[in-house]
Amino acid sequence: MKESLKIATIGGGSSYTPELIEGFIKRIDSLSVKELWLVDIEDGKEKLEIIADLARRMVRRAQADIEIHATLDRREALKDADFVTTQFRVGLLDAREKDELIPAKYGVLGQETNGPGGMFNALRTIPVLLDIVKDCEELCPDAWIISFTNPAGLNAEAVLRYTGWKKFIGLCNSPITIRHHVCELMNLEPSKVRIDFAGLNHMVFGLKTYYEGQDISDQVIEALCKYNQDKAFDERFESIPYLPEFIRKLNCIPSPYLRYYFSKEKMLSHVLEDAKEHRCRAQVVKKIEADLFKKYADPALDVKPKELEKRGGAYYSDAACNLIDSIYNDRKDIQVVNTLNNGGCASFDDDEVVEISCVITKQGPIPLTMRRLPIQVEGICREIKTFERLTAEAAVKKDKNIALMAMTANPQVQDVDKAKVILDEMMEAHQKYLGGF
Known part of the structure; x- marks a missing residue:
């Protein structure tokens, strides 16, 4: 085991980075990070410098012996890295705004990881990830790539299906957020709770919940029913409460993103109303980020500000840093990641990427055996996996017919006619990032 680690973070100028810094500081005794290289592109240079300065103040305050490097040279950062993390957005928030607003013109929900918006996010992102993999093959062939870049599961599907690089793990904070939500509802100690998850990224389900080894799944379902009964629409997270009778029949804990499918019309009406008023989640996030970077630039700030939680990145450091810590220390604990199914869930082929509870070892994640998904959710997951596989193929082959x-x-x-119109307009809007189609 190496005594000191070099970690490269692609998208180092992201507003999420203070979460990552905090996570490494908290684990400095077990995770000996010596060098942290923050990488960004020319358009993100100013933010990168602000984040790097804040990171240096944070490690100085914690008296942590971590060298912070900021660079626009990705290859310099990747050379001899032990872990590579990714958290970038191709086209920045302007591209996300188009992903949301163009489909809305045609009465279709636009969103960062769902529908046409999620698809074009992937079409822009996958080629960049494949380039990063090529660099890693040359410069750090033993590194693990931990990708928090959305859409996390679809990106992992593309890398693991179309490259020879197997040390790639997609990561999302949703399962940790769900577990914390359940613990708050039931007043439980999080360290004593285990939820068995299976499904796809943003389409994952908590199948069973255990507290100190005892199955408490039925009590959790009833608590969720009660929680949803009197809950109103949540503007901040664009969430709609489920009917209690629906949750009982679902009989598992749904990802919040299931609302985009099982409360489709309500979610669509909110999205279309926002689009009519020329506002969308991307525009909200732009304002949040502008406020955050003003705070980050304050030379007196040397901790992660509380306001970062509004960005939607809560528990990111727990997800990313726990995973790196467990691989490095061969902890063999259970975490939820996006990886090859390899027999974990019978609803998917072995070579398909799933989001599933895994034992984390120094050889990587080993999926727990979850049998089949319940019939009430298996169908929607298979539809999404079909969409993911076709999108990944279109991104790799640069084939517009497969994209259609x-x-x-x-x-x-x-609807193929509607799909064709949206596809053509979004191809035109994002042509700068879609070379080769």
């Missing part, structure tokens, strides 16, 4: 098939297959669209 992918968009048509998505449950938010399922």
Whole structure:
């Protein structure tokens, strides 16, 4: 085991980075990070410098012996890295705004990881990830790539299906957020709670919940029913409460993103209303980020500000840093990641990427055996996996006809004529990032 680690973070100028710094500081006794290289592109240079200065103040305050490097040279950062983390957005928030507003013009929900918006996020992102993998093959062939870049599961599907690089793990904070929510509802100690998760990224389900080894799944379902009964629409998270009778029949804990499919019309009406008023989640996030970076630039700030939680990145450091810590220290604990199914869930092929509870070892994640998904959720997951596989193929082969098939297959669209119109307009809007189509 190496006594000191070099970690490269692609998208180091992200507003999420203070979460990551905090996570490494908290684990400095077990995770000996010596060098942290923050990488960004020319358009993100100013933010990168602000984040790097804040990171240096944070490690100085904690008296942590971590060298912070900021660079626009990705290859310099990757050379001899032990872990590579990714948290970038191709096209920045302007691209996300188009992902949300263009589909809305045609009465289709636009969102960062769902429907046409999620598809175009992937079409822009996958080629960049494949380039990063090529660099890693040359410069740090033993590194693990931990990708928090959305859409996390679809990106992992592309890398693990179309490259020879197997040390790639997609990561999302949703399962940790769900577990904390359950613990708050039931007043439970999080360290004593285990939820068995299976499904896909942003389409994952808590199948069983255990507290100190005892199955408390039925009590959790009833607590969720009670929580949803009198809950109103939540503007901040664009969430809609489920009917209690629906949750009882679902009989598992749903990802919040299931609302985009099982409360489709309500979610769509809110999105279309926002679009009419020329506001969307991307615009909200732009304001949050502008306020955050003003705070980050304050030379007196040397901790992660509380306001970062509004960005949607809560528990990111727990997800990313726990995973790196467990691989490095061969902890063999259970975490939820996006990886090859390899027999974990019978609803998916072995070579398909799933989001699933895994034992984390120094050889990587080993999926727990979850049998089949319940019939009430298996169908929607298979639809999304079809969409993911077609989108990944379109991104790799630069094939517009496959992209049309992918968009048509998505449950938010399922209309080939509408898909064609949206596809053409979004191809034009994002042409700068879609070279080769």
